[in-house]
Amino acid sequence: MYQVKLINKIAPCGLDKLDRTKYVCAEEVEHPDALLVRSTSLHEIEFDSSLLAIARAGIGVNNIPLERCSEAGIAVFNTPGANANAVKELALCALFLASRKISDGIVWAKSLAGQAEVEKLVEKGKGQFVGPEIAGKKLGVIGLGAIGVMVCNTAHHLDMEVLGYDPYISVDSAWKLSRFVDKAADLNTIFTECDYISIHVPLTKETRGMLDREAFAKMKKNVRIINLARGELVNNADLAEALESGEVACYVTDFPSEEVLGMKNVVAIPHLGASTPESEDNCAVFAARELREYLENGNIVNSVNLPNLEVPRSAHTRICIINRNIPNMLQSITAAVAGVNLNIENLYNKSRGDYAYTIVEIDGPVADSVVKAIGDVDGVIRVRVL
């Protein structure tokens, strides 16, 4: 039986993809083959030597120690695009929240409960919550992946002028982007020209603190910023100054922190970007399928730390090897197999950065001694026979 440890609440329809005659899925699992996780940080967690794979039901993998996983031969997966529509819808909501002082207005309206002549008080006091329309304004979108592209395309239909920035845009995203979205040559163009800025990039060394004092200083006065991507993309101390001085009129974030909650003109949402039944189901189903493919067939689909390699399963026995991407690996692996006179039916190999993945198909059983011989090859990190 495969043991899958559930780190967060995972939608049941995803778990249903894992046949209960082959899988145990539970929060308490002592020696897991796999982890299913959402946003909980795994950085401080020690992994059992049994662990083969981690599937992130979501896209951001900044909560997973990727380098440590690669070194331990643990494949890490995410679910690209599976929650993008949910975040796009919240981003649209955030555009309006950033403009119309809706959340302050709602709090104020509720505070009138129990007072006499509420209707009159509403009409008298509503002037403090006036905010601009988004039509005709310029929106800058940083990061044109699954979410960014959808935000751009929909904002165009809401009569906004849209500028997009992504130096690494994928061919797929470029195909999906509306021709009405203008390409910003650099971040400065987004900063200097836009009335609204929405950020949709992963948290990496490059993007951490991307919106800082220098960036705020270039922005138009009264710019409104939407961050549903990750809190750490923004330098909080610099943001506090920009909000205080009025340079930034409103900051809508899906990542409240003690610091951010203390700032003025902040609309804080409790990380609800992917919290729709549709998105939770999608992510769970994607993640479960990825785990099943890897655990049962050795196929790697949507990995973030290993090369993707998916080959239809034949009747042959598979030896799946995670190895370093260094010279002579294939030669040493095939020599270990040939050493016991086994014939290789098929061999597939793909590399990604410092790591590679090799599938060797053999007609017939593979003795433990062969697994040991491959495992002893310098540069081999993990061997599994399926």
Ligand SMILES: NC(=O)c1ccc[n+]([C@@H]2O[C@H](COP(=O)([O-])OP(=O)(O)OC[C@H]3O[C@@H](n4cnc5c(N)ncnc54)[C@H](O)[C@@H]3O)[C@@H](O)[C@H]2O)c1
């Ligand atoms: N609030 C939520 O619940 C929630 C849900 C999903 C995603 N997210 C966050 O949103 C991010 C984006 O999600 P996605 O599904 O669109 O991911 P994605 O991988 O499809 O797109 C990310 C895009 O960012 C671009 N990018 C990377 N570095 C960049 C840089 N320095 N400048 C400009 N562009 C850069 C990439 O080229 C890619 O096109 C995720 O990484 C995650 O942190 C949050």
Ligand SMILES: O=C(O)CC[C@@H](O)C(=O)O
């Ligand atoms: O699981 C969630 O609720 C949030 C997921 C989101 O932050 C992501 O990066 O996909």
